[in-house]
Amino acid sequence: MPAPRQARPNIVLILADNLGWGELGCYGGGALRGAPTPRIDALAAEGARYTNFNVESDCVPTRSALMTGRHPVRTGALQSVPAGLPQGIVPWERTLAQQLSDAGYATAMFGKWHLGDKEGRYPKDRGFDEWYGIPRTTNESMFMEAVGFDPSVVEPPYVMEGIKGQPAEKRELYDLEMRRRIDGELARRSCDFIARHSDAEPFFLYVPLTQMHFPTIPHRDFEGRTKKGDFADSLVEMDARVGEIIDAVDAHGLRDNTVFIFASDNGPEYRRPWRGSAGMWTGTYHTAMEGALRVPLIVRWPGKVQAGAVSNDILHVVDLFPTLSRIAGAALPDDRIIDGVDQFDFLVGQQDTSSREGFVYYIKTEMRAAKWRDWKMHFVWEVEPNAGANHLETPYLFNLVQDPKEESDVNSTQGWVRGPIRKMIHQFQESLRDFPPVPPGAPDDYVPAKR
Template sequence: MSNDPARPNIVLVLADNLGWGELGCYGGGILRGAATPRIDKLASEGLLLHNFNVESDCVPTRSALMSGRHPIRTGCRQSVPAGFPQGLTTWEKTLAECLKTNDYATAHHGKWHLGDIEGRYPSDRGFDEWFGIPRTTDETQFTSAIGYTPEVAELPYIMEGKAGEKSKNVQIYDLESRRLIDEMLVARSKDWLTRKVQEQKPFFLYHPLVHLHFPTLPHNDFKGTTGQGDFADSMAEMDYRVGEILDHIDELGVQDNTVFIFASDNGPEFREPYRGTAGPWSGTYHTAMEGSLRVPFIIRWPGQVPQGTTSNEIVHVTDIFSTLLSIAGSEVPSDRPIDGVDQTTFFRDPVGTKSPRTGFLFYIKEELRAIKWKDWKLHLVWEPKVNQSSGRLESPYLFNTVRDPKEESDILAFNTWVMQPMMKLKTEFERSLKYDPAPPDPLKQW
């Protein structure tokens, strides 16, 4: 039943490229041209993390979220164009597949980016139904781009599908539908939630928003409302859409037994005019700077997670996988290394306990870029801005992220002791990689 406390409902809303510094509750809001009252209120009702960390771009983070494993293991190391092998192989077990074994109803409404061929769509990977886009929002610009024809690059579509059936195209995903899609996604989620509550099924709703991914274009109802341009208008819309889902959960009477998470998949966009901000942190996504690693994360779980709390303890996106399975009483796969750690105890008592995670390794594609351990950050490759890499460092840079949030003063010479725990973390992880060979995937095309 949807009110069984042993199997609480789960709603996971994931923004796209929302930087740490954009929301009011993270020091942005009206300072960034748009108040975010609904998400700010959500933060007051639960736990806000200052040190929630993700992977380098859309595909790596979403794969880590769905599998509990770093993309260096799963092969989901970067976003690639349509038609290329991409996304989670059939061997990986997704969060939705694991929850299905515990009789959860599951739905995906939003951006998938973990497979765009039959066998890899959400409805093939544990979701009862899905609606949204298989890849990315960049593609909305295709049909209006000079020289584009469908013969050279396939048309992007909004799609839908149900488990056991073939996914199908709904409409072309162009700039006009870009403005409408987040409204469409919320309508789908509201309808699905109503049906699942009526059926008295515990549910997992994964709702990956399209905002604020470029081209960052607001719905016409929000265009011009902030007076600060499309980006701020889109942020106002994003806040409103999250509020619509929250209100619907209240109307259905299931708030008290629903774990609600709002987070972002990556740090801010670096391209003008859609460039965002990570607040006090330097860098954007596609770098190993803190502005890439740290993104917003809020969890509300009435009666379980204390209200109005914040923490600077380290939590990683892979931890969502292990934590939600623990909360739902579902088993974590035991036949493969799982990088996520169970944060349930910490989430329930973020003041009296500490995160069981001390750090992690950060890769971009196949390259180990940085190691994060407690309040320390070691850069093995220095690329403070996208496409401005100075290459592998003979002497790595070490920063203290509390005293030097912008990573400006290398202090390795005075703190070489930090290399010991960091190298231990690196050695243990690389050893686990050596004994983690994935079997071949029958859907891989080449």
């Protein structure tokens, strides 16, 4: 049964795109990256900052994990797919938005979806009352100006809008100028949604921004703002857009009864000239390096989450599904494996440590690494995307506290760690055998066999 409405907070979840661990001021970047981030830094001071929040290998897998609480190797949402091909999550998967909608929340999404680009799979079909944004990804904005682009074989991308129960509609052509404008429009619509629902809480607002995904170019109002180039201007813009949404929550008197979450979907952008930073960690997304796994996570919930707290305990993006479901008073599905663990008690200080000790890490269907407590074991070594995957005869083992750059194998001196890591892997692989994954590209009517 849902909790009484007045006891349940609003939830605002902002997800940056390819924002590395080392970009924000509160994570050691900011002015050092040519781009102060005062609004997000202030959010971290008012809430808790987590330095060991982990995600999946790239955009689609992380968004699938966020929405379902399940690792993408289970959901079949393994990678970005061009328009016109089967993609995203099958309707059988239950989304976080469906969880909260069924619990009585008004729901809206403004931003990048990347989990299905046809009727039946758009956000408005998957638990969101309203949606405005892009069904796939930002680099499509470059198509129309690309050499030899042929609209007869590749449909130009559009920003779309959808209302629950109605067909989605195309709005603006997603070209490079719209790419510059889109995050401003996402913030504007977010503020409007907050205003419309300020007297009718609770609500769930999901804002997956497009910055800092390539092409990383800012709104014209922010162009030249830093004098440090497009990337720094875009980072300043992103900080300002987050600030606009914070201000809307606070201005409507919702601050104390709103769980405000800011996170990133992946490690830093690796494509030049838009290369990002993972700070003290090595690597970018599309790898199993720590720079791919760790991204910013900030949670503000006045009176519940300790202001100014910092934790290096392991959290994972799949944990948001059960944690936010509990906050909303929504029961978890009992007919499938949920990989996420409920972190409510940890977030609000009712327990001192995370409820998670580790996790397995896949890129597509290949297990690349496993992380447990202070250690990570690599089975496939690839520091740079497309550098060539080296399948290791003897896996590398790193102590991430002693060696954050992952340079010194400790198999010989700390080999005892292989035991608990191997047990964790064995349990996960047994669960894949007991509950076979959804195959990539499965049709809409796919339903796993009952077990």
